[in-house]
Amino acid sequence: QKEVEQNSGPLSVPEGAIASLNCTYSDRGSQSFFWYRQYSGKSPELIMFIYSNGDKEDGRFTAQLNKASQYVSLLIRDSQPSDSATYLCAASFSGGYNKLIFGAGTRLAVHP
Amino acid sequence: DAGVIQSPRHEVTEMGQEVTLRCKPISGHDYLFWYRQTMMRGLELLIYFNNNVPIDDSGMPEDRFSAKMPNASFSTLKIQPSEPRDSAVYFCASRSGTGGYEQYFGPGTRLTVT
Numbered sequence: 001q002k003e004v005e006q007n008s009g010p011l012s013v014p015e016g017a018i019a020s021l022n023c024t025y026s027d028r029g030s031q032s033f034f035w036y037r038q039y040s041g042k043s044p045e046l047i048m049f050i051y052s053n054g055d056k057e058d059g060r061f062t063a064q065l066n067k068a069s070q071y072v073s074l075l076i077r078d079s080q081p082s083d084s085a086t087y088l089c090a091a092s093f094s095g096g097y098n099k100l101i102f103g104a105g106t107r108l109a110v111h112p
Numbered sequence: 113d114a115g116v117i118q119s120p121r122h123e124v125t126e127m128g129q130e131v132t133l134r135c136k137p138i139s140g141h142d143y144l145f146w147y148r149q150t151m152m153r154g155l156e157l158l159i160y161f162n163n164n165v166p167i168d169d170s171g172m173p174e175d176r177f178s179a180k181m182p183n184a185s186f187s188t189l190k191i192q193p194s195e196p197r198d199s200a201v202y203f204c205a206s207r208s209g210t211g212g213y214e215q216y217f218g219p220g221t222r223l224t225v226t
Contacts (some may be wrong), residue, residue: 044203100215105154
């Protein structure tokens with residue numbers, strides 16, 4: 001059973017703080033990992049993609065991948081109330097970018 | 113581009129009725145995906161197409177569900193007969209096959225089966 005696990009939260013952080021979201025996956029064959037943001041009542045939108053071990057930075061977002069430990073994390077620096085959403089971690093199985101397995105999502109709440 | 117278009121946005125139907133959900137992918141995208149999202153099971157891939165051909169339907173829950181893609185700009189997901197446990201948000205997504213890894217999601221169809 002291929003699984004992606006996330007803490008459902010809510011994760012509550014003050015405005016300006018760093019939010020740290022974590023995800024573990026079961027299949028060592030997974031090659032690519034995605035972080036999607038989903039606002040309540042809206043569709044998921046991609047914010048980060050990572051496939052190499054280490055860190056990948058894009059603006060206030062940093063994705064970290066550790067394939068040996070089978071975990072992926074997302075750091076959001078200088079968190080804003082507009083970052084309040086559910087963050088979905090996804091892993092691709094069987095290679096490619098098509099067959100994605102999503103975690104249940106972590107709800108983030110950034111309070112002023 | 114207009115993005116992925118889905119219709120209807122909301123559907124309420126009675127158990128036993130046939131439901132058809134529609135999707136228009138982003139023009140030029142080679143891949144089309146159907147997902148279902150519920151509180152209990154999260155976001156699940158049901159089926160995906162490449163160049164209008166179904167590639168993997170292992171996520172389709174049972175024979176009551178069927179999906180077609182008659183051309184590059186249109187796909188349907190049909191549930192017949194519908195059951196209350198089919199109530200969910202159904203998303204369609206598309207992806208470019210030429211160097212693109214991102215799946216772009218449509219706004220979703222919220223289905224309620226009473």
